[in-house]
Amino acid sequence: MMTIPDVTRVDVTPFDPRSATPEQRLAVGQLLADAFAFANPDDPPLLPQHEAVNLGQLNPDERADHVVVWDGGRALAWGRIGYDLKQNTHAASVRLYVHPQARRRGLGTRVWAALRVVAEREGRRVVMAGTSSRSPAGEAFARSLGAEAALPNRQSQLDLSALDEELLARWQIRPDGDPYRLHVWRTIPDMYLDRMADMMMVMNTAPRGDLDVEDWTITPGMIRAWDAMLDESGEVRWLMSVEDTRSGQLDAFTEVFWQPERATLLYQGATGVRPMARGLGLGKWVKAAMLDHVRAACPGTRFVRTNNASVNEAMLGINVALGFTEWATFMEWQLRLQ
Template identity: 40%
Template sequence: MTTNLLWRIESADPSTAPEAVLRAVAAHREVIRAERLPQDPTWPLETLITEMRHVQSDERVTQFNAWEGERVIGHATVFLPLRENTHLAFVDLSVEAAARRQGLAAALLREVVTHAEAQGRSKLVGKTSDRIAAGEAFTRRLGAQAALPMHTNQLDLAELRPVLLDEWSEQGEARAPEYRVWLNAGAYPEERLSEIADLWNVMNTAPIGDLDMEDWQMTPERLREWQLQMGATGEQRLTTFAEHHTSGQLVGFSELFWQPGRDILLFQGATAVRPEHRRHGLGRWIKAANLREALARNAQARFVRTGNADSNQGMLAINYALGFRPFIAQTDWQVETARVREYLGARPGLS
């Protein structure tokens, strides 16, 4: 534990932490959400707590919470992958507006880097957005590398032409008669889980900019654990698959998610087509079919959001044609732990 006159920093394992700790962290996350996205519906605290409780078996998660009395005013979660990319520590760090410019972010970062290095990690990876400018300013002071510029893009469904979805589906059927598309709501069919895991690995072809990151390998076990978390939080998922008629191979998929109580927001997850099956209009076809079905199932939806690397021109072309527009500018940053140590060493008052 680290203390000073303004706060105390304590670590926690979210899978076993007392309910009161996770409730305070969830309340802090809602404060940050309200600053970044004041127009959005609130996240139910119980949903956030349940999400934090479900730690995947192939990662280690540690929280560092800065307390002011009984409130968490600053927070860092450190995600340590245990299979691939074991040189990296992924960090989500936030400080409430009233507590900024007092050295709290640096104090949390000291805990993070000490923990990361103790676990053999040599590089930190984190994200900032233009909705909280202090995050990017702090990251630049660290000397971190802006490794992957990206945007959250948003589709206002009031501006969507529904006929466009029909047109894209009809064009897909005409251009690619050797394929069929089919819908799946909720958990994936168990008998095809290995195929779906293999299809997920196509996401490794998406741009990662300058991130020092090796390919992630999806497995049936990872998919099962993810689905358990979804079931616990009530998250809804709709997937459209593209399948090659002759071989029966799954060649593409597109996914949408929404959360009960926050039904106005749809989140576009992965969309991927195997490279050897591209240029048949499959990407547009599966996205159109999936969105049309999602809107039939969730009439409350008002917006669709998705994250895209600025360099992902192929997917951006599809999204812009559908009506998505830039909503939030974001950057994935990376920095060596030695560089962070050097920065913190110049701030001895934080020890």
């Protein structure tokens, strides 16, 4: 059982993952792994060493400030506020964790107070964060701060052993003379990089609820930075795209993320179809083809998990038809500081 010091005698201290010792990074990684295991006891555990690597990863124009509450060499609480220097410069995103055995002692409030100072220093008027129904304390904390529930999401899970094989095959049948071609990539080839950046920006058409955010611009440099982060952390990303061979334009894509050390669980990332190409079965095609692909390319995978905005009826419909069932709910919150 963890012995918790008097919270009035502990400090919330700045933490820079780039200059911290390996032991300090690993201690924060252990905190994140412990918090995850508490909320998701049936999942494969997070690896503290991987979480330690992820702490210092940033997009090209992103900056982040971290704070930690230390008890000797243990991390009792950690917070991070990230903000972009060129886009959505009014907003910031926050992550905040308190060790399960150190909760209800005011540590979260103290960490948030330190992060708020950063938000105000950087002129951010909106701060955003997410909570899962698997950890009800997060929602209660967000409400206590006066945050507004801005975008509800459904977290869904698919058991690959229960896939409808006939449906999977049917969704991958294309008409005679079909101009569309399917690509499968671990790393996007240079010749497609600009086109893929343009394709990814279709996610700006996804529902945002009441979130106070503007469209994001995706650049080739950002994609290559994400590739480098994945390589550093040891995570596998598979991406499928659909090319219109008449124009060379990419009109649909989907991506998944997988760690061999947590092989049973695969995460479905973004799936998007250009508005002008919707209704042609491209979304069903890439989703079905990806599920076929990962069964061979990601050995040991049993479950696929994904998030969808609750109002995104089109994508929810595809997922439900594939056999995804509700696993949890996830709420995106925003707190207006000005």
